[in-house]
Amino acid sequence: MGLPVVTVEGRMVADPELRFAPNGTAVGKFRIVAQDRRPNDQGVWEDVGDPLWLQVTCFKQLAENCVESLTKGDAVIVVGKLKTEQWETEGGEKRSITVLIANTVGPAINFRTTPHSEQRAQRSSAPAEDQWSTPGVTDQSEDPPF
Numbered sequence: 488m489g490l491p492v493v494t495v496e497g498r499m500v501a502d503p504e505l506r507f508a509p510n511g512t513a514v515g516k517f518r519i520v521a522q523d524r525r526p527n528d529q530g531v532w533e534d535v536g537d538p539l540w541l542q543v544t545c546f547k548q549l550a551e552n553c554v555e556s557l558t559k560g561d562a563v564i565v566v567g568k569l570k571t572e573q574w575e576t577e578g579g580e581k582r583s584i585t586v587l588i589a590n591t592v593g594p595a596i597n598f599r600t601t602p603h604s605e606q607r608a609q610r611s612s613a614p615a616e617d618q619w620s621t622p623g624v625t626d627q628s629e630d631p632p633f
Contacts, residue, residue, distance in 0.1 A: 490568035495541060495587060496595050497521035499561045505554040515550030517543050519563060543567070545589040553592055562595035 497519035506514050522538040543565055545553055557563060567589040575581055 490570055490588075492566070492568055492590075493587070494564065494566045495519065495521050495539075496562070496564050497539070497541065499557055499559050499563060500540075502559050503550075503553045503557055505550060513547055513550040515545045515553045517553065517557070519543055519565065541565075542584055542586045543589050543592070544586055545592060549589060549592060553589075557592070557594075562597070562599075564591075564593050564595050565589050566591040 498521075500518045500520050503515050503517035506516075508514055518540065520538045520540050523535045524532050525535050527533050545567075565587055567587045570586050570588055571583050572586050573581065573583040
């Protein structure tokens with residue numbers, strides 16, 4: 488039996504950091520906070536319950552892509568496996584943290600678009616050339632050409 492796989496939607500609390508392991512593997516780390524939100528009686532959205540703070544770790548190309556694509560404040564969806572890391576401080580205190588080892592990370596676009604979407608919208612606002620037209624033919628029939 489392996490580690491549990493979870494999907495967490497949260498908000499980046501800092502920019503992701505990129506480091507390299509001694510063998511050259513890229514390792515990315517960032518923290519997210521997830522909290523349920525609901526509209527109150529006046530229709531204003533409020534945080535409900537306790538926040539869940541998670542350290543996210545990702546590797547290789549995913550780590551590099553996260554550093555290039557995500558910044559503090561971004562809403563993200565992370566799919567991965569939960570793992571508890573434990574250590575002892577110099578003072579002998581035992582500590583632990585829950586880490587989400589990411590398999591997939593993506594922007595949550597429930598309430599806004601991504602820069603990639605905005606670039607696509609700019610490209611599609613320009614008149615596109617009709618890929619089905621034949622140069623020099625001005626047939627205005629509404630029948631398909633096949």
